[in-house]
Amino acid sequence: MKLTRIYRLLLRLYPKDHREQFGAEMESVFEEAAEEWRGRGPTIHAAFRIREFAGLLAGAAAARLGKLVRRPPAGHAIMEPVVLPDDVREVERIVRVSIDRMVYAIAHQQFVEARFYSLVERRARARLDELRGR
Numbered sequence: 733m734k735l736t737r738i739y740r741l742l743l744r745l746y747p748k749d750h751r752e753q754f755g756a757e758m759e760s761v762f763e764e765a766a767e768e769w770r771g772r773g774p775t776i777h778a779a780f781r782i783r784e785f786a787g788l789l790a791g792a793a794a795a796r797l798g799k800l801v802r803r804p805p806a807g808h809a810i811m812e813p814v815v816l817p818d819d820v821r822e823v824e825r826i827v828r829v830s831i832d833r834m835v836y837a838i839a840h841q842q843f844v845e846a847r848f849y850s851l852v853e854r855r856a857r858a859r860l861d862e863l864r865g866r
Contacts, residue, residue: 735781736763742785745792754843791841816859823863826856 739762743755762784769780816823834849836842 735766739784739788742788742792745789746795750795750843757843758841787841794841816856818863820860820863823856823860827853827860830856 736759740759743751743758746755765784766777766780769777816826830849830853834846834853837846837849
């Protein structure tokens with residue numbers, strides 16, 4: 733069975749709304765990474781597959797458990813307004829922290845959170861432009 737097909741089947745373990753919102757993007761990223769790791773030899777590629785499938789299973793379990801404990805619906809946090817300060821240094825810190833949190837969220841397959849921090853970063857950068865008079 734083709735590797736991408738197995739990944740696509742395992743994606744079905746995620747809740748439907750999560751798959752609809754992120755499934756195509758997750759599959760595309762997986763295909764690109766699989767192609768890159770394939771060129772590094774069969775042992776390393778096998779380790780990549782095991783790590784990715786384990787991460788996919790853990791992410792699906794976390795998404796399912798999140799629904800059980802009644803987390804807000806996907807995208808809920810993005811709708812909340814972000815109030816940014818008037819101090820340039822503080823806004824610069826918000827940009828750095830947002831990037832760090834976005835990278836962490838992506839690495840842990842927390843895509844709703846990653847999008848939220850991406851939005852915060854964009855708004856903070858726009859605020860920096862305002863404060864700097866651009």
